[in-house]
Amino acid sequence: MSKNKELHKDLKSLQSQWKQAEPRTFTTVPDGDYVAKITEMSVETSKSGRIQVVTTFKIADGKMKGKETKKFDGLASEQNMAFFKGYCEVLGLEIPEDLTELPETLDEFVSDFKSLVNILVITKDDYQNTRVKGLSEYDDDSSTSADDEESEDEESEDEESEDEESEDSEDDDEEDDDDEEDEPKKKKGKDKDKDKDKDKDKKKKKK
Numbered sequence: 001m002s003k004n005k006e007l008h009k010d011l012k013s014l015q016s017q018w019k020q021a022e023p024r025t026f027t028t029v030p031d032g033d034y035v036a037k038i039t040e041m042s043v044e045t046s047k048s049g050r051i052q053v054v055t056t057f058k059i060a061d062g063k064m065k066g067k068e069t070k071k072f073d074g075l076a077s078e079q080n081m082a083f084f085k086g087y088c089e090v091l092g093l094e095i096p097e098d099l100t101e102l103p104e105t106l107d108e109f110v111s112d113f114k115s116l117v118n119i120l121v122i123t124k125d126d127y128q129n130t131r132v133k134g135l136s137e138y139d140d141d142s143s144t145s146a147d148d149e150e151s152e153d154e155e156s157e158d159e160e161s162e163d164e165e166s167e168d169s170e171d172d173d174e175e176d177d178d179d180e181e182d183e184p185k186k187k188k189g190k191d192k193d194k195d196k197d198k199d200k201d202k203k204k205k206k207k
Helices: 002-013 015-020 078-091 099-112 138-206
Strands: 032-045 051-059 068-074 116-124 127-135
Touching: 002 015, 032 068, 032 099, 068 078, 068 116, 068 127, 078 127
Parallel strands: none
Antiparallel strands: 032 051, 032 116, 051 068, 116 127
16 A cells, blocks of 8 residues: 555656646658658747747658658757748748748748659657758659650550661562563564474475
């Protein structure tokens, strides 16, 4: 009974922290490079009271396709703001001069932003964050390669058709040549028959 009382006291002393603690989930995305789509950018206040921009990424390719990871950019200091502005330049996001307009600007940007981005997921000191390396050419490469393949197929088909036409024309020429060679042979044969008939007539007259 004494152990239970001590445990009860220990748990009671943690009651205030228990109420304040909020559920925290961890991303299941392993560290590494990914191609992702930005699904949300919002201005939020962290538990510690820090104003920050939270960007949510959805993995667009590979085994982790569909999984989400986040990037946190603080706005509490000039240095933090400088890093965030650099991040916006990479995305092509035009930031407003009036900071109070940032939430609306981010919403509009995400709704219009169709490009994918290359990201690097890193875990440090038990915290996982995401770095944006630049815009991805994943979609452009795939479409371009598909177009190239189609054009190559069309070219090869054209070449084959040209080859077939040239072969047919060569065959036609050969057939015509054969016909021309046969005709004089037939004439020679007829001339020989006429000569034979003349010889027979001569012999009859002599008799």
